[in-house]
Amino acid sequence: MNRFLAPILALLSVDTQADRVVPPTGFTARLTVFASGAMAFLAVFALALSLATGRLAEQWSDALAQSATIRVAAPEGQVDQQVLAVMEILQTTPGVADARVLTDDEQRALLEPWFGPDLPVETLPIPRLIEIIEDGDGFDPEGLRQRLAGEAPGAILDDHSRWREPLVRAAGRLRLLGGVSIALIALTTAAMITLAANAALAANDQVIHVLRLVGARDRYIAGAFVRRFTLRAFAGAAIGMLAGLLAILLLPSADVGGGFLTGLGFRGWHWLLPLLIPPLAAIVAFLATRQAANTTLRELT
Amino acid sequence: MIEFEEVSYGYGGTGPLLSDINLKLAPGSFHFLTGPSGAGKTTLIKLCYGALVPTQGRAVLFDQDVRQMSRDDIAETRRKVGVVHQDVQFLDHLTLAENVALPLTVSGRATEMQDLGDLLGWVGLTGQVEARPPELSGGERQRAALARAVIMSPEVILADEPTGNVDWDMSQRLLKLLIELNRMGKTVLIATHDMNLIRAAKAQVQARVLRISDHRVQLAGADL
Ligand SMILES: Nc1ncnc2c1ncn2[C@@H]1O[C@H](COP(=O)(O)OP(=O)(O)O)[C@@H](O)[C@H]1O
Numbered sequence A: 001m002n003r004f005l006a007p008i009l010a011l012l013s014v015d016t017q018a019d020r021v022v023p024p025t026g027f028t029a030r031l032t033v034f035a036s037g038a039m040a041f042l043a044v045f046a047l048a049l050s051l052a053t054g055r056l057a058e059q060w061s062d063a064l065a066q067s068a069t070i071r072v073a074a075p076e077g078q079v080d081q082q083v084l085a086v087m088e089i090l091q092t093t094p095g096v097a098d099a100r101v102l103t104d105d106e107q108r109a110l111l112e113p114w115f116g117p118d119l120p121v122e123t124l125p126i127p128r129l130i131e132i133i134e135d136g137d138g139f140d141p142e143g144l145r146q147r148l149a150g151e152a153p154g155a156i157l158d159d160h161s162r163w164r165e166p167l168v169r170a171a172g173r174l175r176l177l178g179g180v181s182i183a184l185i186a187l188t189t190a191a192m193i194t195l196a197a198n199a200a201l202a203a204n205d206q207v208i209h210v211l212r213l214v215g216a217r218d219r220y221i222a223g224a225f226v227r228r229f230t231l232r233a234f235a236g237a238a239i240g241m242l243a244g245l246l247a248i249l250l251l252p253s254a255d256v257g258g259g260f261l262t263g264l265g266f267r268g269w270h271w272l273l274p275l276l277i278p279p280l281a282a283i284v285a286f287l288a289t290r291q292a293a294n295t296t297l298r299e300l301t
Numbered sequence B: 001m002i003e004f005e006e007v008s009y010g011y012g013g014t015g016p017l018l019s020d021i022n023l024k025l026a027p028g029s030f031h032f033l034t035g036p037s038g039a040g041k042t043t044l045i046k047l048c049y050g051a052l053v054p055t056q057g058r059a060v061l062f063d064q065d066v067r068q069m070s071r072d073d074i075a076e077t078r079r080k081v082g083v084v085h086q087d088v089q090f091l092d093h094l095t096l097a098e099n100v101a102l103p104l105t106v107s108g109r110a111t112e113m114q115d116l117g118d119l120l121g122w123v124g125l126t127g128q129v130e131a132r133p134p135e136l137s138g139g140e141r142q143r144a145a146l147a148r149a150v151i152m153s154p155e156v157i158l159a160d161e162p163t164g165n166v167d168w169d170m171s172q173r174l175l176k177l178l179i180e181l182n183r184m185g186k187t188v189l190i191a192t193h194d195m196n197l198i199r200a201a202k203a204q205v206q207a208r209v210l211r212i213s214d215h216r217v218q219l220a221g222a223d224l
């Protein structure tokens, strides 16, 4: 990183006299500012998308970890025995990390929203609930069902939360796509700035010729262009980033249940991540313009 | 400081434009380079500051063979050789003063305003300091070009048709400036097809006249 930062810091110690030797170019200047601004704006959203889907994937896979439950409903007197049998089966089931019988209090808490707080759990024929914690790969639900049917006929495996699994995969994929988008945005910015820099270099071939005649080195000439494009890209990206952040701040907050769209935004220190966009745009512009300038100057004799 | 050994140069196509040129610009000397239009005067001057590389032979600038010089070396050489180009070019977005100071700027040196003022006074452009190049007359451009050529205090000054676009009085004025530079110890070479200018100079300074004819450089006889 230092290899890139040092020349950029040198750039920022603006040498106004040296910058004046290259005439201000309206069209390429506007193109650079606009392109990096638009790209920074998009990058803010790609970043937000990537972070939001990342959070979502984490939440959902946390939920998945405790997704399966077994209900044991049996005639009075057989319940405890069947619960024991189920626990034994679970201990030898591959993919089950842990299993736990919910306490009465926990069951009451689960039912409270439907039946109120005074439900006499002990006296009602309510099924016992066993929570299964899966390990990484999860268990084979069909195999488990068959074993349960044989040894604990009152036990029903409920793994309905598994429907979320493909969603978690989709969320992971979305996060990846967000990352790919950011990379594409960086590449597009590089391409646009290369085009703009090439246009500026071509438009200024007479200026380059004169500068050479009076003894300017290639590094000096390239520096004048590179400095200009780097600063423009930085300024454009800063504006685009602020606009993007503003747009995200102004997203209507329908914070019910934390649905997907309302999750699009930044949390905590993630708000600082977009601040990296303008320096990154500057680095991209620096490398692209330097490459363009070096190529052009080598070709121009 | 500038030495040619058997130098030939051609732009490709039909045979060499210049061939087997031996030339030595000794420190403090004053040379004219003459010959008809199209003879290769400008080409020879370009060989003298590394804008062109001989197709054959050796051009040695400040003890360095041009062929071995990097682009940075060439840039460095141009700081030691002041050139008044035939087609004087300036940066039109800068003022006259900034253009004259350009060699200092691009070599990262500060411009001493006092010195710049003196130099512009010497070439008689004090009143045009803030003017843009397109606003200048032919004579003013030539004098500005001369000022730019000497601002780095070069040892050698090459002037390609410096009096090309100016009237007789102005050409005398420019000649006087170049002779003054020579008296200060600078090596001067002026390319011109203007015989009257050469005659006027010979009355004031000891000058050698080189003539390009038949692709070669010869010392001109006493006919001048
Ligand atoms: N860049 C070039 N490419 C091809 N031919 C050139 C080039 N520059 C000059 N010439 C040709 O070389 C010849 C000499 O040109 P030049 O050195 O400018 O002569 P002078 O300065 O004596 O008038 C001319 O015939 C000209 O057309």
Ligand SMILES: [Mg+2]
Pocket: B041, B042, B043, B086, B160, B161
């Ligand atoms: Mg000529």
